[in-house]
Amino acid sequence: MARHLYSCPLRWSDMDAFGHVNNAVFVRYLEEARIDFMWRLAPGEGSASFSGGSVVARHEINYLRPLVHRHAPVTVETWVTKITAASMTVAYEVKDEDEVYVRASTVVVPYDLEAGRPRRITAEEKAFLEEYQEQPGGAPGEAVAA
Numbered sequence: 654m655a656r657h658l659y660s661c662p663l664r665w666s667d668m669d670a671f672g673h674v675n676n677a678v679f680v681r682y683l684e685e686a687r688i689d690f691m692w693r694l695a696p697g698e699g700s701a702s703f704s705g706g707s708v709v710a711r712h713e714i715n716y717l718r719p720l721v722h723r724h725a726p727v728t729v730e731t732w733v734t735k736i737t738a739a740s741m742t743v744a745y746e747v748k749d750e751d752e753v754y755v756r757a758s759t760v761v762v763p764y765d766l767e768a769g770r771p772r773r774i775t776a777e778e779k780a781f782l783e784e785y786q787e788q789p790g791g792a793p794g795e796a797v798a799a
Contacts, residue, residue, distance in 0.1 A: 657731040661747070663722055674718035679755050680712060681762035683745050687759060688731035690743070690785075702759050703778060706764040708771070710740065714757040720747070727754065733786040734758065739773050741782055 661682050664758040669675040691703050720727065727747055735742035740762045747755040774782070 654732065655785055657686070657690040657785060659689045659731065661685060661725045661729050662726045663720070663724075668722050671719075673721050674754075676714075679714060679716070679747065679757070682727070682729055682747055682755075683712070683714075683757055683759060684767060686731050686745060687743055687761070691730045691761075702757055703763075705772065706766040708762050708764045709759055710762050711760040712757065713759075714755060716755055718752055718754050720754045725749070731759040731785070733782045736774065736779060736782050736786060739763065741774065744787070764789060 663674065667674045667678045691707070727749055729754070730748065732744055732745045733741055734744045740760055743759045743761060745755070745757045745759075746753050762771045763774055763778070771778075
């Protein structure tokens with residue numbers, strides 16, 4: 654299993670009155686990493702994979718330690734923990750070399766924008782996602798920078 658790595662810069666405006674990254678900002682970091690994972694790494698030109706919409710059905714976030722502003726970006730590792738016929742669960746760790754700040758997961762549902770309803774995951778999308786799927790009980794795999 655591979656993991657996608659996203660280098661996420663910290664912005665001064667991400668800080669709250671207590672001097673650390675606000676909890677709501679982490680949702681934006683996860684979104685940036687997820688979009689980079691799904692659209693930038695998806696199959697190339699001519700492929701319709703991931704070209705439609707998607708909706709978030711659920712977020713689950715565990716805040717482990719405060720993250721304060723600095724010039725160095727954090728790394729958001731992204732991988733897949735579950736694939737069903739019409740959804741995928743994406744897992745994340747927001748971290749640097751020394752600390753893990755957040756562990757999270759998001760259930761994403763592919764969405765047909767024209768029809769205005771959820772759609773099934775295509776075979777091409779499933780094949781792509783399986784490259785990043787963690788096997789039950791397996792150890793984390795290698796990380797792949799994008």
